[in-house]
Amino acid sequence: MKRKVSEKSLLLTESVIREMSREATRYGAINLGQGFPDFPAPEDIKQKAMQAIEKDYNQYAVTWGVKEFRDRIAEKTKRFLNLDVDPESEITVTCGSTEGMIAAMLACVDKGEEVILFEPFYENYAPDAILSDAKPVYVPLYQTETGWHFDKEELKAAFNKKTKAIIICNPNNPTGKVFTLEEMKFIAELCQEYDALCFTDEIYEHIIYQDNDVKRQHVCMATIEGMKERTVVVNSLSKTYSVTGWRVGYVIAPADITTAIRKVHDFLTVGAPNCLQHAGAYAMQLPNSYYEQLQAEYQRKRDFFVPVLKSVGFKCNYPEGAYYVMTDISNFGFEDDFAFTKFLIKEIGVAVVPGSSFYQNKILGKQQVRFCFCKRDETLQEAAERLQKLKLK
Ligand code: GLN
Numbered sequence: 001m002k003r004k005v006s007e008k009s010l011l012l013t014e015s016v017i018r019e020m021s022r023e024a025t026r027y028g029a030i031n032l033g034q035g036f037p038d039f040p041a042p043e044d045i046k047q048k049a050m051q052a053i054e055k056d057y058n059q060y061a062v063t064w065g066v067k068e069f070r071d072r073i074a075e076k077t078k079r080f081l082n083l084d085v086d087p088e089s090e091i092t093v094t095c096g097s098t099e100g101m102i103a104a105m106l107a108c109v110d111k112g113e114e115v116i117l118f119e120p121f122y123e124n125y126a127p128d129a130i131l132s133d134a135k136p137v138y139v140p141l142y143q144t145e146t147g148w149h150f151d152k153e154e155l156k157a158a159f160n161k162k163t164k165a166i167i168i169c170n171p172n173n174p175t176g177k178v179f180t181l182e183e184m185k186f187i188a189e190l191c192q193e194y195d196a197l198c199f200t201d202e203i204y205e206h207i208i209y210q211d212n213d214v215k216r217q218h219v220c221m222a223t224i225e226g227m228k229e230r231t232v233v234v235n236s237l238s239k240t241y242s243v244t245g246w247r248v249g250y251v252i253a254p255a256d257i258t259t260a261i262r263k264v265h266d267f268l269t270v271g272a273p274n275c276l277q278h279a280g281a282y283a284m285q286l287p288n289s290y291y292e293q294l295q296a297e298y299q300r301k302r303d304f305f306v307p308v309l310k311s312v313g314f315k316c317n318y319p320e321g322a323y324y325v326m327t328d329i330s331n332f333g334f335e336d337d338f339a340f341t342k343f344l345i346k347e348i349g350v351a352v353v354p355g356s357s358f359y360q361n362k363i364l365g366k367q368q369v370r371f372c373f374c375k376r377d378e379t380l381q382e383a384a385e386r387l388q389k390l391k392l393k
Pocket of ligand 1: 017018033034035036098122173
C-alpha cells in the first residue's frame, strides 16, 4: 500500500509554539509562550482596515501587492534604513513574514544547497529548510554575561562552496540579540567571499532597547556595502503594528530575486488580503513618534518583567531587542524543558515555550524556556504574582 503522506511531511514536527498556545487555553494559563500582544491593535489602523472593506477592497489585489502599499513600504524603508527600494520590481507583499521566508527560500535554494542558521533559531526556519530541500548548517550562539555571541571562526568554518545563504533574525527571536554593525560586516564579508545570499528576518526592527551607555541600533543587512544585491529582507506588519493575525508581510529583494519570489508567492497564495494591505499603506506613514512610543512601552515591560524572572530563580540576560527572554531553568531541578513547561502551565498557570524547540540539537535547550512579554501590564503583573510560587527557598 502506498503511504498517504509525503516523506517531507513526516520530517516536520508540529510547531511547539502554537501547541503551547493551545495548552494555555486548555488549562487557563497566562500565555507568555507564542509572541503576540494581548492588547488592542491601534485604533486608527483598525479603522483603515474597516474602511477598506467598506470601500470594497474585497477582491484579489495584484499578486505581488497593492501598489499604494508597496509605495509606502519603499518610503518607510527609505525613512528608517536610508535604503532605496523600487516598489515596482523589488517588493513582494506576502501572507506574513512566514510566507515571505519560505517563498524566498523556495525561490532561491536548490536541493542540497546549504543554508546557515544561528542556533537557537526561530522555530520556522528548520521546517523552511526541509520544505525547500536545503541542508541546514547550524552555528551556535553562546550566552555569556554580556549577551549572546557567535564564534567568528565557527561561522567562517560553516561557509563553503555549497553555502547558498545564511538566515539571520535581527533583532533575534528567541535570544533578544541585536547584531552589531561589526558582526554584520563580518557576516557580509563571508557572504561575498562565498557568493552566498542573506535572508534576514527583521520583523522586530523597531523593538530595540537602550541600556546605559550602549547605543543600540538596528542594522539592516541590505545597507551594508556590497550586500543589497544579495540580501532578501523579510518583514511584516505583525509585530510593529500589533496585528499578528492579519498575516501581512513583505519581502524586499533585488529585482532578479524578486521575480522568482513573486512566482513562488503567486502559486502558493495568490496574494495577501487586499483590504488589510490598504490599512498597511496607512500604517507605513505613521510618524516617528509611533515607533518611539512602541519602543518605550516594550522597554518598560522588559524592565518590569526581567527582574521578576531573575528574582524567582530564572537565569537570563536583559534582551537587547524583540520581546522575548530566553531563560535558564537549571535552578529549578526539572528533568527537562518540557517537564518544566508542563508544570508551569498546570501548577503555576503560566505558559512558555520549551527551549529545545529553538534547537536542532535538542539537548542544548533542555534547561531553557522562552518567555514573551508583549502583554498588557495587568497580564504581566498577574503572571509575576503566579510566578512567586516558584521562588527558590
Ligand atoms: N513569532 C512568534 C513567536 O516566536 C509567533 C510565532 C508564530 O506562531 N507564528 O512566538
